Amino acid sequence: MKKLKLFIDIKKEEQYLKEMAEQGWALVKYSIWGIYTFEKIAPKTLNYRIDYQTFKKKADYVAYLTLFEDGGWQQISGTKNSGFQFFSPLNSKNQELDIFSDTSSSNERYKRLYDQAIIWATLMILYFFMLQPSFENISSWYLTSSIWAYTGLQLFGMIIMQTFFLIIQIMPMMFFIFGAVYFTIMGTKTKKLIKKYETG
Secondary structure, eight states: OEEEOOOSOHHHHHHHHHHHHHTTEEEEEEOTTSEEEEEEOOOOOOOOEEEEEOOSSHHHHHHHHHHHHHTTEEEEEOOTTTEEEEEEESSGGGGGOOSSSSHHHHHHHHHHHHHHHHHHHHHHHHHHHHHOOOSSOGGGGSSOGGGGGOOHHHHHHHHHHHHHHHHHHHHHHHHHHHHHHHHHHHHHHHHHHHHHHHHO
16 A cells, blocks of 8 residues: 655654554555555554665665664665665564654754755755746747647647647746745754754
């Protein structure tokens, strides 16, 4: 089973995965597009924990995973560059434990997420301005500007046909607009969570 959900608060995301396991659905994979893949299991309590880390070197990533395994945690989903790393306990002793020793280290993942969100938002905005078509003359967006010489039903038909090509042209632009908005919101909310958990 696949489910699409977007979380900013990692603690709420951990609670959601725990509730899914209690309903008989265990996480097997997570996509950066917010798609969770679950498999059917006997209902049980699973103390999922999520970190946010990216790694430049594979050796550092392997050492990171080894550290968790030695501490009694197994990785469920995540890659060297994915950012989000999902873990579940290997034994019952870890069911009530956290992967972080204190609040400060727990909040560091939000700071890493915030930094990454700001970087991506900036890149998306830059790409948008690099790729955007001219807004001054809408007719120039169409592949065949001569369609404006048609009238009546012929004009209507040509507009519909050319609109299809227009959509293809602006899809990359819309992707970058969505990305910029999404990562800006993520960065803003993450910053609020950092303050919330630091003062809480």
